[in-house]
Amino acid sequence: MEGKRSNTRPLTLLRKIKGFTRSIVEDLARGRPPLIYIERFRNYCTDTSGNCSCSSGLSTGKEAISLKRECHARRLDVMLRVLLIVQQLLQENRHGSKRDIYYMHPTVFKEQSVVDRAINDICILLQCSRHNLNVVSVGNGHTPFQSLLKKLMAMAVTVTPLMLEQDIISVAQYVIVVEKESVFQRLANDQFCKRNRCIVITGRGYPDVPTRRFLRLLIDKLHLPVYGLVDCDPYGFDILTTYKFGSLQMAYDATFLRVSEIQWLGVFVQDCDNYSIPQQCLLPLTAEDKRKIEAMLPRCYLQREVPQWRFELELLLHKGVKFEIEALSVHSLTFLSHEYLPSKIHNGGYI
Numbered sequence: 466m467e468g469k470r471s472n473t474r475p476l477t478l479l480r481k482i483k484g485f486t487r488s489i490v491e492d493l494a495r496g497r498p499p500l501i502y503i504e505r506f507r508n509y510c511t512d513t514s515g516n517c518s519c520s521s522g523l524s525t526g527k528e529a530i531s532l533k534r535e536c537h538a539r540r541l542d543v544m545l546r547v548l549l550i551v552q553q554l555l556q557e558n559r560h561g562s563k564r565d566i567y568y569m570h571p572t573v574f575k576e577q578s579v580v581d582r583a584i585n586d587i588c589i590l591l592q593c594s595r596h597n598l599n600v601v602s603v604g605n606g607h608t609p610f611q612s613l614l615k616k617l618m619a620m621a622v623t624v625t626p627l628m629l630e631q632d633i634i635s636v637a638q639y640v641i642v643v644e645k646e647s648v649f650q651r652l653a654n655d656q657f658c659k660r661n662r663c664i665v666i667t668g669r670g671y672p673d674v675p676t677r678r679f680l681r682l683l684i685d686k687l688h689l690p691v692y693g694l695v696d697c698d699p700y701g702f703d704i705l706t707t708y709k710f711g712s713l714q715m716a717y718d719a720t721f722l723r724v725s726e727i728q729w730l731g732v733f734v735q736d737c738d739n740y741s742i743p744q745q746c747l748l749p750l751t752a753e754d755k756r757k758i759e760a761m762l763p764r765c766y767l768q769r770e771v772p773q774w775r776f777e778l779e780l781l782l783h784k785g786v787k788f789e790i791e792a793l794s795v796h797s798l799t800f801l802s803h804e805y806l807p808s809k810i811h812n813g814g815y816i
């Protein structure tokens with residue numbers, strides 16, 4: 466991430482935008498139909514041969530956009546309109562949301578997904594992330610940095626780093642990412658961070674981009690080990706893979722946002738036995754749970770990068786039961802903070 470940052474400064478991006486539009490104008494002036502190549506990215510497929518290039522940050526092919534096809538001409542029109550808005554945002558050092566951009570030409574764009582696709586195309590063309598374009602998520606009026614600060618303040622009860630400009634200083638020794646806010650609150654109530662010198666973060670389920678950016682920033686700046694604590698069910702597993710490998714919808718951004726360092730701390734199927742979770746705390750997997758697991762098992766990155774995670778997922782399907790992190794409270798409310806997490810971290814109980 467550090468290396469890429471120098472290529473994504475506003476001035477560099479503005480220069481790239483100028484170069485791109487100039488090449489189109491030159492083509493048109495010479496009576497040559499413009500031809501634009503957009504690289505395609507995906508972060509996983511179901512190719513089990515191990516020969517695919519997913520998750521590597523490499524493109525999986527190029528798409529040629531020409532004016533010959535009407536749908537391509539329209540796509541180029543939208544892209545240029547959005548590019549003009551982005552250029553203005555960068556020149557004026559202002560931020561706009563994807564929704565703001567949509568409402569600047571609603572009759573042309575017709576729907577939000579058209580704008581989203583154009584923004585994605587522009588990110589790929591300029592080799593930058595959406596936040597580099599000064600474009601923020603829908604419904605979020607804050608600049609990316611303000612969002613990070615807001616998040617940090619919301620976590621002030623358990624987070625101890627000092628944030629000065631974009632430098633972070635911390636005495637923490639590791640970071641724990643928890644799936645759910647209820648578990649985050651449990652750890653806050655138990656003053657887990659103070660007792661254990663760590664940083665706890667939650668994305669409240671599937672993490673949004675600011676949460677993933679914040680985590681990426683923390684790991685880049687502090688170089689700390691990072692552990693994921695999720696429910697023992699297919700959703701917990703999928704959330705964990707979103708942190709580690711990114712989401713399918715934002716395959717290009719994954720190269721900027723993925724936290725490949727994250728290790729899976731729990732809760733695992735075997736924890737039921739290892740930590741004596743009684744049978745009544747376990748729930749049978751539903752038909753939908755089973756379908757979701759079966760759909761996740763062939764993801765190429767599991768076999769290639771984390772075969773142990775894949776094995777755990779198979780085990781979950783085989784056992785046919787799931788359980789929540791909170792099931793550990795069957796022993797006592799503080800069992801998670803005082804027993805489970807310290808024993809996992811000190812005994813290397815993660816994969």
Ligand SMILES: [Zn+2]
Binds near residue numbers: 508509511517519765
């Ligand atoms: Zn693949």
